[in-house]
Amino acid sequence: MKRFLLTTALAASLALPVHAATPAEGETLAENQTLDFWILDAVKTLDPHKNTDVDGAHVLRQLFEGLMNEDEAGAMVPGIAESYEMSDDGLTYTFKLRDTAKWSNGDPVTAEDFVYSWQRAVNPETASEYAWFMELMNIVNATQVVAGEVPPEELGVRAVDEHTLEVTLSTPTPYFIKTLSHGTTFPVHRATVEEFGDNWTQPGNFVSNGAYVLDSHDLGVKVTLSKNENYWNNAETVMTPLNFITINDQNVALTRYQAGELDWFDRVPAGQFPNLQEQYPDQAVAIPQACSYAYLFNMSDKGPEALKDLKVRQALAYAVDRDIITDKILQGGQKPAYFWTHWAIEGFEAPEIEMAGWTQPERIEKAKALLEEAGYGPDNPLSLTIQYNTSEDHKKLAVAVQQFWKAIGVNATLANYEWKVHTDRLQNQDFEVARYAWCGDYNEASTFLDYFRTDGYNNGKWSNADYDALLAEAKTAENTTELYKEAEQVLNADMPFVPVYHYSNAMMVNADLRGIPYDNVMYNWYAKDLYRVAE
Amino acid sequence: MFGYILRRLAVAVPTLLLLIVFSFLLMHAAPGGPFTGERSLPPQVLANLEAKYGLDQPLIVQLWNYLKGVVLQFDFGPSFVYPDRTVNGLIADGFPVTLTYGLLSFVLAALVGITLGVAAAIRHNSWLDYLAVGTSIGAQVLPNFVMAPILVLVLTLWLGWLPGGGWSFNDPSYWIMPVIALGTSYMASIARITRSSMLEVLGSNHIRTARAKGMPERRVILRHALKPALLPVISYLGPVFVSMITGSVVIDIYFSTGGIGRSFVDSALNRDYAVMMGITILVGALTVLFNLIVDILYAWIDPKIRY
Numbered sequence: 057m058k059r060f061l062l063t064t065a066l067a068a069s070l071a072l073p074v075h076a077a078t079p080a081e082g083e084t085l086a087e088n089q090t091l092d093f094w095i096l097d098a099v100k101t102l103d104p105h106k107n108t109d110v111d112g113a114h115v116l117r118q119l120f121e122g123l124m125n126e127d128e129a130g131a132m133v134p135g136i137a138e139s140y141e142m143s144d145d146g147l148t149y150t151f152k153l154r155d156t157a158k159w160s161n162g163d164p165v166t167a168e169d170f171v172y173s174w175q176r177a178v179n180p181e182t183a184s185e186y187a188w189f190m191e192l193m194n195i196v197n198a199t200q201v202v203a204g205e206v207p208p209e210e211l212g213v214r215a216v217d218e219h220t221l222e223v224t225l226s227t228p229t230p231y232f233i234k235t236l237s238h239g240t241t242f243p244v245h246r247a248t249v250e251e252f253g254d255n256w257t258q259p260g261n262f263v264s265n266g267a268y269v270l271d272s273h274d275l276g277v278k279v280t281l282s283k284n285e286n287y288w289n290n291a292e293t294v295m296t297p298l299n300f301i302t303i304n305d306q307n308v309a310l311t312r313y314q315a316g317e318l319d320w321f322d323r324v325p326a327g328q329f330p331n332l333q334e335q336y337p338d339q340a341v342a343i344p345q346a347c348s349y350a351y352l353f354n355m356s357d358k359g360p361e362a363l364k365d366l367k368v369r370q371a372l373a374y375a376v377d378r379d380i381i382t383d384k385i386l387q388g389g390q391k392p393a394y395f396w397t398h399w400a401i402e403g404f405e406a407p408e409i410e411m412a413g414w415t416q417p418e419r420i421e422k423a424k425a426l427l428e429e430a431g432y433g434p435d436n437p438l439s440l441t442i443q444y445n446t447s448e449d450h451k452k453l454a455v456a457v458q459q460f461w462k463a464i465g466v467n468a469t470l471a472n473y474e475w476k477v478h479t480d481r482l483q484n485q486d487f488e489v490a491r492y493a494w495c496g497d498y499n500e501a502s503t504f505l506d507y508f509r510t511d512g513y514n515n516g517k518w519s520n521a522d523y524d525a526l527l528a529e530a531k532t533a534e535n536t537t538e539l540y541k542e543a544e545q546v547l548n549a550d551m552p553f554v555p556v557y558h559y560s561n562a563m564m565v566n567a568d569l570r571g572i573p574y575d576n577v578m579y580n581w582y583a584k585d586l587y588r589v590a591e
Numbered sequence: 592m593f594g595y596i597l598r599r600l601a602v603a604v605p606t607l608l609l610l611i612v613f614s615f616l617l618m619h620a621a622p623g624g625p626f627t628g629e630r631s632l633p634p635q636v637l638a639n640l641e642a643k644y645g646l647d648q649p650l651i652v653q654l655w656n657y658l659k660g661v662v663l664q665f666d667f668g669p670s671f672v673y674p675d676r677t678v679n680g681l682i683a684d685g686f687p688v689t690l691t692y693g694l695l696s697f698v699l700a701a702l703v704g705i706t707l708g709v710a711a712a713i714r715h716n717s718w719l720d721y722l723a724v725g726t727s728i729g730a731q732v733l734p735n736f737v738m739a740p741i742l743v744l745v746l747t748l749w750l751g752w753l754p755g756g757g758w759s760f761n762d763p764s765y766w767i768m769p770v771i772a773l774g775t776s777y778m779a780s781i782a783r784i785t786r787s788s789m790l791e792v793l794g795s796n797h798i799r800t801a802r803a804k805g806m807p808e809r810r811v812i813l814r815h816a817l818k819p820a821l822l823p824v825i826s827y828l829g830p831v832f833v834s835m836i837t838g839s840v841v842i843d844i845y846f847s848t849g850g851i852g853r854s855f856v857d858s859a860l861n862r863d864y865a866v867m868m869g870i871t872i873l874v875g876a877l878t879v880l881f882n883l884i885v886d887i888l889y890a891w892i893d894p895k896i897r898y
Binding site: 098100101102103106108180181183184185187188191202203204254255256257258274275276277278301302303304305308311312314315317474475476477479480481483493513 | 621622623624626627628629630631632633635636639640642643669672673674675676681684685740743744747748751754755756757758843844845847848849850853854860861862
């Protein structure tokens with residue numbers, strides 16, 4: 057085994073042993089350190105192994121601490137694990153857990169806690185919707201346990217001693233460490249879960265190991281957390297209490313931000329950001345967010361014949377004027393997309409895409425020519441249906457795309473479905489062209505590119521052996537940058553989708569709030585790193 | 592009368608049963624399921640989830656088990672979308688909220704509406720009538736989804752008097768805007784119905800007789816005119832009462848009250864079968880109950896009606 061002083065992230069953090077709220081010189085902390093944070097929906101569960109929502113994840117990240125955390129740039133920094141070693145074959149990771157870590161009831165956080173929790177996450181009885189995450193981590197036997205073929209005890213995770221955890225992988229996984237800040241890997245307190253069953257997440261029963269404890273949960277109204285006195289680094293936590301306030305409508309939330317009822321409001325409704333920026337220059341911020349928006353072509357047998365023709369797909373992709381979409385419709389710092397992976401993903405370099413360099417009139421001209429070659433024209437116009445799920449923003453974009461395609465002589469009909477029906481149709485290939493978006497699970501390009509693998513989620517059922525081979529190679533490669541670039545080129549050459557835009561997160565932040573990880577494209581923030589300054 | 596009530600209650604049982612069966616089948620016929628998401632789940636995970644909630648059984652078995660749970664144990668089952676909540680728990684959390692603002696709103700709407708309507712009818716074609724009619728038309732064209740943002744704009748953003756949303760049972764300042772926003776248009780309808788019905792009654796023979804025999808006007812109105820004039824109002828109020836206390840999705844979304852009005856719509860969109868069924872049954876049972884109460888009130892008000 058070779059001892060790693062870890063990557064730069066951990067090396068840096070050794071000099072600065074803990075990551076916590078760190079006021080800059082000259083900053084005075086405000087008396088009031090409350091955080092009122094907006095969430096869109098009721099928090100469905102506070103069980104980290106059952107949560108599937110982004111909003112729920114924001115709450116859980118404060119309550120629990122996994123092996124690793126993320127810093128303000130998204131780099132991995134130690135959480136409960138002080139350090140780790142990787143075996144030469146890249147298959148075994150040994151984590152040294154800090155012996156000062158405690159649960160909110162005073163019990164020590166042990167390696168056994170992680171073993172129990174990870175087994176729980178994949179146990180079919182837990183029926184976790186994120187059990188696949190452990191499969192993604194390539195932990196030995198994860199797939200077999202989820203399938204009920206072997207008992208959860210066979211999962212490749214074991215407590216060597218009270219503070220040493222050993223994880224065995226089935227294949228070397230370059231992004232493994234990056235998965236360790238995800239909620240599915242958080243430990244839960246065994247005695248509490250076993251005592252209260254499904255009710256262990258109720259205030260009063262709740263035991264957590266993160267910087268905060270659960271005070272109250274008023275479903276659909278508010279979740280309140282306060283500092284965990286037993287947290288190993290509680291002395292450095294500044295912000296408390298935290299209120300996660302549910303407001304089911306973006307515009308209402310914006311009003312309440314303006315009324316001073318919220319300190320932090322993300323997801324500014326499309327089109328409103330420029331105005332807000334002008335009105336509140338010190339509060340409006342737009343940061344990249346790891347999601348990509350696209351129109352998928354149905355390439356399966358159930359898809360329309362026309363879309364099997366590469367020329368048609370290219371024509372449709374060229375005709376979409378992405379600048380109008382980002383600059384005139386969305387206006388929240390989004391970037392036009394010509395490839396799939398979000399541009400800000402760590403270690404990803406944007407590939408050279410030919411059409412990105414053309415002007416829109418050039419693209420239109422090429423699109424028209426391609427359509428004609430494919431046999432479509434004024435006498436034989438191409439007709440397609442664009443399917444999208446109910447949302448004002450999706451509708452605006454679909455209408456725009458309909459117009460862009462009309463310009464090259466394609467008649468697009470819009471079909472609006474509510475979310476569940478849309479998804480169901482996507483998964484059964486009952487669509488022609490469909491609005492789609494993908495958000496990364498971890499900060500590495502494979503989280504995007506895996507989507508289009510033959511056995512990926514890949515709702516359009518595109519399949520390309522070269523692409524699959526490139527991604528398989530990337531799994532064990534030392535340097536993946538070129539491989540991912542090449543994979544994007546394969547995608548672009550075959551155009552199974554129309555990349556439309558890369559997300560940004562346009563938000564309003566109270567001017568006295570500091571420590572928000574603006575450079576973390578995963579938008580994973582830790583309230584223990586935040587603080588408010590006196591004005 | 593007692594026999595009539597018993598008969599009505601006996602009919603209510605098959606009515607509710609039919610409601611349950613139809614809602615159950617319709618809900619399951621909708622495309623997608625509670626676990627349909629952006630990322631299709633690996634088949635084993637989906638199988639595990641379906642097994643946990645009994646969705647792997649034939650539909651008829653699921654329906655039978657559901658009915659058994661509801662009838663025998665009054666257990667509406669676990670929520671499919673809120674894994675650590677039961678339907679009973681969700682309703683117990685959300686219903687008191689809508690009941691509070693709905694009931695207050697109902698009382699307010701009924702009191703103001705009836706008063707306005709009666710006043711307008713008595714002073715027919717006077718400035719009071721025009722004012723009352725004007726107010727109720729104004730209120731009618733301001734449905735709750737228009738009222739709510741206006742209230743927030745004025746009372747929260749401009750004046751800073753009230754919190755813009757949220758809920759607390761201990762702090763009535765959270766109740767005010769939901770009560771007003773929900774009640775305004777109902778108030779207007781009640782005023783209009785009362786006014787026209789009152790006008791009709793005031794023109795009838797028994798009122799002319801009462802006046803002719805020299806009965807004081809006050810007594811004519813309160814004893815002889817108001818009671819019959821209220822009949823159409825009461826038949827309107829019955830179903831309105833149920834729909835108000837079971838909440839409004841607009842109010843719940845706009846003011847983030849955590850009430851069941853939103854849960855109802857959400858559960859349908861999320862395919863949270865159990866929650867959808869639970870609230871359907873609650874609303875159904877209340878509707879049946881209040882229709883019965885309206886009928887009993889009828890008999891009490893109008894001696895001509897006998898069951």
